[in-house]
Amino acid sequence: MGPELEAVETPPRRHPASRALGWLFRAVREISETVIPAVVIALFINLFLAQATQVLGQSMEPTLHSSQRVVIEKITYRFHGPRRGDIVVVDSAAQSDMLIKRVVGLPGETIEVRDGRVYINGNLLEESWTVKPSRGHYGPQTIPPLHVFLLGDNRGASNDSRTLGPVPIDDIVGHAWISYWPLKDIGFVD
Numbered sequence: 001m002g003p004e005l006e007a008v009e010t011p012p013r014r015h016p017a018s019r020a021l022g023w024l025f026r027a028v029r030e031i032s033e034t035v036i037p038a039v040v041i042a043l044f045i046n047l048f049l050a051q052a053t054q055v056l057g058q059s060m061e062p063t064l065h066s067s068q069r070v071v072i073e074k075i076t077y078r079f080h081g082p083r084r085g086d087i088v089v090v091d092s093a094a095q096s097d098m099l100i101k102r103v104v105g106l107p108g109e110t111i112e113v114r115d116g117r118v119y120i121n122g123n124l125l126e127e128s129w130t131v132k133p134s135r136g137h138y139g140p141q142t143i144p145p146l147h148v149f150l151l152g153d154n155r156g157a158s159n160d161s162r163t164l165g166p167v168p169i170d171d172i173v174g175h176a177w178i179s180y181w182p183l184k185d186i187g188f189v190d
Helices: 016-049
Strands: 050-054 069-073 087-090 099-105 110-114 117-120 138-142 147-151 172-181
Touching: 016 050, 050 172, 087 147, 099 117
Parallel strands: none
Antiparallel strands: 050 069, 069 172, 087 099, 087 172, 099 147, 110 117, 110 138
């Protein structure tokens, strides 16, 4: 007799729809393993560490210009309160948009604006930052605990604490840190 043939079992052929479904499952799994952690990390950074924002309006000129983009860091004020001269972003229920302004008055201080000049506890504030002054008067008013007094650097075109009153520190989103757009303005914000 001749050689015996050995039977070989071949796997059943998968249906094309089954192959497509398997490929789709692998693709979704690979994408989700990449995208979901990236989204979680981005949300964590945006909620707790830093966020990008755009300056709207002229109230902070000449320091910041309309359409300029800045990064706000959110860590500093977890360790200490705002300091005079800090540029902060405020999300207030009184405003529909977030505001970017400079901290001028601190809790417990009495602030007054006379003929466009700022006085803290009766003493003229020597502002080391550039200001476009305006004529006008405000106060005197004592800033309540856990509040700050904010002014725009372009005092004649700023909706700030002279209108809104002192702002609760809890309304501060963060401290303006770095300008990244336009390219000519890249650098630390001060």
